[in-house]
Amino acid sequence: MTELRNVEADLSRFRARVFVAGLVVVLSFLLLTGRLVYLQVVRHDDLSEQAESNRTAVVPIVPNRGLILDRSGSILATNYSAYTLEITPSKIRGPLDAALEELNSVVEITPRDRRRFKKLMDESKSFESLPIRTRLTDEEVAKFAAQRYRFAGVEIKARLFRSYPFGELASHVIGYIGRVNQTEKQNMEDWPEEDQANYRGTDYIGKLGIEQSFEKSLHGTTGVEEVETSAGGRAVRKLASNPATPGNTVMLSIDIKLQRLVEDMFGERRGALVALDPKTGEVLAFVSKPTFDPNLFVDGIDTESWQSLNESIEKPLLNRALRGTYPPGSTYKPFMAMAALQSGKRTASTVINDAGSWTFAGHTFRSHGDHGLGAVDMHISIVKSSNVYYYSLANELGVDAIHDFMKPLGFGQITGIDINGEVRGVLPSQDWKRNYYKRAEQKKWFAGETISLGIGQGYNSFTMLQLAQATAILANDGIKHKPRLVIATQDAMTRQRVPVTPEPPIDLGYKPEHMAAVRRAMVSVTQDGTSARVFAGAGYLSGGKTGTAQAVTIGQKDKYNAAKLEEHERDHALYVAFAPADNPKIALAVVVENAGFGAAHAAPIARRVFDYWLLGQYPNDEDMTAVRKGLAAAPIGKPREAAAVTWPAAPQ
Secondary structure, three states, X not given: OOOOOOHXXXXXXXXXXXXXXXXXXXXXXXXXXXXXXXXXXXXXXXXXXXXXXXXXXXXXXXXXXXXXXXXXXXXXXXXXXXXXXXEOHXXXXXXXXXXXXXXXXXXXXXXHHHHHHHHHHHHOOOOOOEEEEEEEOHHHHHHHHHOHHHOOOEEEEEEEEEEOOOXXXXXXXHOOEEEOOHHHHHHHOOOOHHHHHHOXXXXXXXXXXXXXXXXXXXXXXXXXXXXXXXXXXXXXXXEEEEOOEOOOEEEEOOOHHHHXXXXXXXXXXXXXXXXXXOOOOEXXXXXXXXXXXXXHHHOOOOHHHHHHHHOOOOOOOOOHHHHOOEOOHHHHHHHHHHHHHHHOOOOOOOOEEEOXXXXXXXXXXXXXXXXXXXXXXXXXXXXXXXXXXXXXHHHHHOHHHHXXXXXXXXXXXXXXXXXXXXXXXXXXXXXXXXXXXXOHHHHOOOHHHHHHHHHOOOOOEEOHHHHHHHHHHHHOOOEXXXXXXXXXXXXXXXXXXXXXXXXXXXXXOOOHHHXXXXXXXXXXXXXXXXXXXXXXXXXXXXXXXXXXXXXXXXXXXXXXXXXXXXXXHOOEEEEEEEEOOOOOOEXXXXXXXXXXXHHHHOHHHHHHHHHHHHHOEEOOHHHHHHHHHOOOOOOOOOOEEOOOOOOOOOOO
8 A cells, every 4th residue: 555645744844954954054154254254354454464474574683793802903802604503402303312313423413512502401491492513514514404304403504603812811801602591581571672672583692791791882783684484484585674783893901912911921820910001090901810711602611611610729710800809918008108198197207116026915916027127217118018117007097097098099999890790809997897797796896906907918808900990099199090991982884983981080189299209119119129129120110019918817926838838828929010100101910829929929920011011022931931930030031022913713
């Protein structure tokens, strides 16, 4: 029996389905149309900007860093271009060590390269590109380019590198640059937006010396380049460009030949020397020994080299001229004499009996191996370096009067020199001791503590920069100039040189007759006194004062015996000087650590500095060796003209 279908019902259901399907289609088209209107009209500007951003990329152009020159134009810091092999750790497939081994089969990677790379990884983020090899040869570049497909996250980049042609010479003055670390990146977040933008794309920043202190001038202005990119992010063509502006050239006041002379004379010994032009405050030499090679830091120093520098007992990273503090010893005596004259406590003709020792409150203060000098006036006290004269003078003046006189001379004060990191040292006073110590019994100043201040011992602790500045003031009739290392900058684009305007000098108001009396005595030191043998036959007249300062405290009942002390516990040798005596053009302070007598080890260095600066004479090799050994009486030998300065070419 055949079942009859309900045609009307089937047709009704069909029409309903068609209606629903049609409705779905219409709604779908409405949704598409609405979405299209939303995207094309409502969000047109926003999406158009995103599309343009996807099509283009803005790439920062890092500027060339400015040069650093000495006063005669010799290049102390420059740049060179080289290829680097760089790794982005987050893009490496598999273990990093395995990738490095495979990479080593194409381009040699030394153990030092690996140590440096791992140190950089610890200081950086995983998505940053870090150099594993620098200064690739053309052959190495070609070999890697042929195997590039094998190494995800590894690429070759062309970069500019900083180069210090003289290596270790003047490294504490010049400083160095290094990769921007996380702390510095965080500090940059607090900078003004304009300054932050100027460091986009920059991997390196000044870390020490002039490189750090004049970072903004040396860095230049970052440029930008707008390029069209493919879907894969590959640059297709350049759309627009705003070139970078190179950093300014910075010209220093130091003379690199004089700097080399002094550093060579120190040899392997530790110490510092600062030489100034007393009429301008310009720094002519700024020596700290031992030194270090700033080129080690340019690519990122490896852990082994860093530990060698940072943990060495010689402290090569310490800028002794700026941050090393020392008791001035007998070099303090001319300034104590000035304090006596200016305060009226003594006249130049006041006579004190030097019996070889001086007793105060039951304590005996020794002098020159316990032998006395007899009747001593101010002139003789400086020429023969009488301790007794200045023990009694310190007692008469008192600690606060000494402090108040020495402060304007710059002792225990920040000089304001134009590089960072200067320390204050210690110019003691009753207030200083109250603030420095914590326990009540330590805060009180005892009269006996004043006595040793007179001969530059006790709490006195100053930098060679401070001692050189004070000597320059004395040589310059009491006129004080702020020490400065940078004398000019030069615009990289216009080549226009802009002198750095010094601060106005300060007249300390000393009486001319008082300064003349002290300077005459210092001149006699080089003629009849403790440095007479060193300056015999000099073609000029100079003034100076030797000093020997304790590195460790020796008991009052004990006698100093260098042979029984460790090398680092022996006395320091010091010398301050100026020349020519009638119209000083140079003043200096020098310390040779743990060397002993100033006349034997520090004064000979000053003699050769003056010979070069005033006469253009450079010591011969025999004389240079004698100075390093501390042979004060060694003949000068036949001097030779200072050789022209040359430096190695930038690494290839």
